[in-house]
Amino acid sequence: MVFSSESAKLRAVCGKDKDVYAMVDTKYVKFPGRLVFVGFGSVGQGTLPLLLRHIDMPSDRIMILTGDERGREEAAHFGIRFVVQPLTRDNYRECLDPLITEGDFLLNLAVDVSSVALIEYCIEKGCMYLDTCIEPWLGGYTDPTVSASHRSNYGLREDVIALRNKYTQRGPTVIPTHGANPGLISHWVKQGLVNIARDLHRKADIPKSRERWAELAMKLGVKVIHCSERDTQVANPGKKRHEFVNTWSVDGFVGEGSQPCELGWGTHERHFPIDGSRHPYGCDAGIYLNRPGASVRVRSWTPNEGPFQGFLITHGEAISVSDYLTVREQDKVVYRPTCHYAYHPCDDTVSSIHELAGKNWELPEKKRIFLDEIVDGTDELGALLMGHARGAYWYGSRVSIQQARQLAPFNNATSIQVAAGVLGAVVWAMENPQSGILDPDDLDFRRVLEVANPYLGEVGGKYTEWSPLKGRHHPFPEDVDESDPWQFKNFRVV
Numbered sequence: 001m002v003f004s005s006e007s008a009k010l011r012a013v014c015g016k017d018k019d020v021y022a023m024v025d026t027k028y029v030k031f032p033g034r035l036v037f038v039g040f041g042s043v044g045q046g047t048l049p050l051l052l053r054h055i056d057m058p059s060d061r062i063m064i065l066t067g068d069e070r071g072r073e074e075a076a077h078f079g080i081r082f083v084v085q086p087l088t089r090d091n092y093r094e095c096l097d098p099l100i101t102e103g104d105f106l107l108n109l110a111v112d113v114s115s116v117a118l119i120e121y122c123i124e125k126g127c128m129y130l131d132t133c134i135e136p137w138l139g140g141y142t143d144p145t146v147s148a149s150h151r152s153n154y155g156l157r158e159d160v161i162a163l164r165n166k167y168t169q170r171g172p173t174v175i176p177t178h179g180a181n182p183g184l185i186s187h188w189v190k191q192g193l194v195n196i197a198r199d200l201h202r203k204a205d206i207p208k209s210r211e212r213w214a215e216l217a218m219k220l221g222v223k224v225i226h227c228s229e230r231d232t233q234v235a236n237p238g239k240k241r242h243e244f245v246n247t248w249s250v251d252g253f254v255g256e257g258s259q260p261c262e263l264g265w266g267t268h269e270r271h272f273p274i275d276g277s278r279h280p281y282g283c284d285a286g287i288y289l290n291r292p293g294a295s296v297r298v299r300s301w302t303p304n305e306g307p308f309q310g311f312l313i314t315h316g317e318a319i320s321v322s323d324y325l326t327v328r329e330q331d332k333v334v335y336r337p338t339c340h341y342a343y344h345p346c347d348d349t350v351s352s353i354h355e356l357a358g359k360n361w362e363l364p365e366k367k368r369i370f371l372d373e374i375v376d377g378t379d380e381l382g383a384l385l386m387g388h389a390r391g392a393y394w395y396g397s398r399v400s401i402q403q404a405r406q407l408a409p410f411n412n413a414t415s416i417q418v419a420a421g422v423l424g425a426v427v428w429a430m431e432n433p434q435s436g437i438l439d440p441d442d443l444d445f446r447r448v449l450e451v452a453n454p455y456l457g458e459v460g461g462k463y464t465e466w467s468p469l470k471g472r473h474h475p476f477p478e479d480v481d482e483s484d485p486w487q488f489k490n491f492r493v494v
């Protein structure tokens, strides 16, 4: 393991403006409470060094409660208490009671630990909360006794929204789904909208409310937003036969890849998918397909990769961004963009998915998260905003494995983007401790990005003439809608 010097001066170049961030262990906020990590896998391990560097608090007020031994060495390196105690539906209150009190902070970075249960617990205790994915208890993503709709991220988000309605008095700040995506992606969407407005209309006023953001997206004519990601990290040794590898959680990825495929469903769409369903409850911003997301591919684009086919894995931002940018007139929805993930994981993970599908989605025993064995590659992740007068515009981050290792220990190019998102939102929460239950879209995007950007490598935007109709009908004719490139039908790979 290579450790970068903790006091090293960090430098990262920000986009085309070439702002250079210089940062020497800046403490953004002083925190008097205790901070409890639940789960300490790739995201937890990547996040800890950033929090130690930028939150002003004694390290003996931080502890880790987790499900296995992974990360024990890192915790020892930093002198952080580390306890292996898997939480279950039956024991979580008893386990957390001695550790959590009013004014503390619970970071749920575990898989298989119910976000809804822990959020409710934290609200009762007066404790702040953040996770990077709304997780159900173990087995919840594939429980055949639960409807596909309720196993979706839409259903899980509606369970969190129900808590908003149950606890009407504004309580401790609770931020579900704030890593990179979901998380930073919501802020890149906003930065992208402001940049397009600046380039088209020479003005870039920052909208001051949800309604104004939605109106801006509508006025610009944004029809589709992808969270487009291309991970090119390569490891040595690479994937072995009958082994599932990834650059972040294998369990987390296979869990969400097995959930129904989901997308925010825009008002411009004219071809409802034959395997699609609407949810008969809730905000109605999204739809789902009756198949696992890891079996559905879509065409997308990132600046370095150019065109690619990615998996349409369900993600929180697909619903929250579409919901946030909805314009209503007298309760009638008049505008909403389609929004979804288009994920090209590293090539060895693509090969792992292929093998997994061949085994009817049964995970092999051997699983590995690539970290020290990564020898090269980048993670390019951003918001691709399409359908406006300039066609398509991507705004996001590109981090190489070499940059990630210079920026912080215990990270790869994927985890550093997630950890940066967690850091940005934790700082924002500590600065705004009584804000109730939020979506990432509700946070001040400028503050979160200001804190996260130094860890995001190159951050910037790029226009492209690419559309999902480019180069089609080769080598066979295809069934596409030529009248509007931005129809979901044109993106979906059949």
Ligand SMILES: NC(=O)c1ccc[n+]([C@@H]2O[C@H](COP(=O)([O-])OP(=O)(O)OC[C@H]3O[C@@H](n4cnc5c(N)ncnc54)[C@H](O)[C@@H]3O)[C@@H](O)[C@H]2O)c1
Residues within 6 Å of the ligand: 038, 039, 040, 041, 042, 043, 044, 065, 066, 067, 068, 069, 070, 085, 086, 087, 088, 109, 110, 111, 112, 113, 132, 133, 135, 177, 178, 179, 180, 181, 182, 183, 248, 249, 250, 251, 252, 253, 369, 418, 421
């Ligand atoms: N929003 C984002 O950008 C983003 C990106 C990557 C991962 N994630 C999410 O972050 C979470 C963690 O991902 P990861 O890559 O660190 O996963 P990981 O598989 O590397 O680690 C999971 C951790 O959860 C712990 N755990 C499992 N069961 C537990 C239990 N019952 N009680 C306590 N701890 C338990 C494990 O011991 C392990 O430490 C997942 O929900 C994943 O979907 C979000």
